[in-house]
Amino acid sequence: MNIFIRTDASTDIGTGHVMRCLVLAEDLRNKNVKVTFICRELPGDLIEHIENKGFPVISLPSPGNSKPANEDGISNENWLKLNWKTDALQTIDAISKQPTIDWLIIDHYEIDKKWERIVRPHVKKIMVIDDLANRSHDCDVLLDQNLYRNLEKRYEELISESTTTLLGPKYLLLRQEFRDLKYVQIEKGSVKRILISFGGSDPTNETMKAIKAIKIINQRDISVDVVIGFSNRNYSAIKKSCKKYSNIKIHYQIDYLAKLMTEADLAIGAGGSTTWERCYVGLPAITIETAENQSEILSYLSEIGVVCHLGVSEKVNEEDIASNLIKLINYPNMLRDMVNAAAFIMRDFNDCLVVERLLGGEK
Incomplete structure (x- = not known):
């Protein structure tokens, strides 16, 4: 079987699309499926990272932007929205040189039915793979691994009746490092270790806010792990800020986040795929919305008691984080309730379902 994946990463877009596609790609490779990525060259594009994982990448040419916005004020994030037809034709040109393609997997917020209809033949x-439910699709299968209030009806008007939907954390694309855990810690009590992790790029620099909050509460007996990805523009400043504190340790572009999560008693982070990784290991979290697509998920998880959600990043400061840290430190029963709520929503997770569907094993 021959499968292609069209996705992008950048300092603007973030790394989440590529990282979850890599999970699926590695599962498919384990089933002797050939997987090739198609990615546009952008600042922080992760193309080298994908290749280091052993997958071939067909690179689409850069829009010509070496900065977040070009001379016309068009960001790399929005370039495809304005040039979707060019992107579709370049993708067709790339795949036309390849053997028969059994599946094209698309994980990109700027790709919709128009693009898909051109490429489909x-x-x-x-x-x-989507989680916005804000545009129509011409696809055979739609995967949304997230949890919402209106999960079953979100895509009704956006896809055809013949489209198979894979919806909810049951279909989570969970990284192998989490599946390999021999022990998942689910009992949380006193807070002795805190994990700060805001994804690969953290464009709004929530990491620095969280570090300042740690300094405000000034509890040196609490160990703090700060995880930074190589797409983070603020790494040097964050490293300098932490240097004076012996209880804060920085981890740069790591492959052992699962281990840090099981060791932590509380996390501070954003939404995205990491939300479900935290739920899987039973790690309570204080969350901050750093992208619009996180809003509905985090507000619902807050409503059902899975996270302590503080709101949109521009409205959250270090004092807000600090006050909520103190509350959770002082009331460990709140942490236990969050652990139990997370365990409940992950009860049906099965790491084989998506691959089985692509290989024809699930209808």
Whole structure:
């Protein structure tokens, strides 16, 4: 079987799309499926990282932006929205040189039905990974691994009746390092270790806010792990800020986040795929919304008691984080309730379901 994945990463877009596609790609490779990525060259594009994982990448040319915005004020994030047809034609040109393509998997917020209809004649089937539910799709399978109030009806008007939907954390694309855990810590009590992790790029620099909050509460008996990805523009400043504190340790572009999560009693982070990784290991979290697509998920998880959600990043400061840290430190029963709520929503998770569907094993 031959599968292609069209996705992008950048300092603007973030790394989440590529990282979850890599999970799926590695699972498919384990089933002897050939997987190739198609990515546009952008600042922080992770193309080298994908290749280091052993997957070939067909690179689409850079929009010509070496900065977050070009001379016309068009960000790299929005370039594809304005040039979707160019992107589709370049993708067709890339795949037309390849053997028969059984599946084209698309994980990109700027790709919709228009793009998919142009490319569809060149592939057997299309799968879309989405979580916005804000545009129509022409696809055979749609995957949304997140949890919402209105989960079953979100895509009703956006896809055809023949499209198979894979919805909810049951279909989570969970990284192998989490699946390999021999022990998942689910009992949380006193807070002795805090994990700060805001994804690969953290464009709004929530990491620095969280570090300042740690300094405000000034509890040196609490160990703090700060995780930074190589797409983070603020690494040097964050490292300098932490240097004076012996209880704060920085981890740069790591492959052992699962281990840090099991060791932590509380996390400070954003939404995205990491939300479900925290739920999987039973790690309570204080969350901050750093992208619009996180809003509905985090507000619902806050409503059902899975996270302590503080709101949109521009409205959250270090004092807000500090006050909520103190509350959770002083009331460990709140942490235990969050652990139990997370365990409940992850009860049906099965790491085989998506691959089985692509390989024809699930209807």
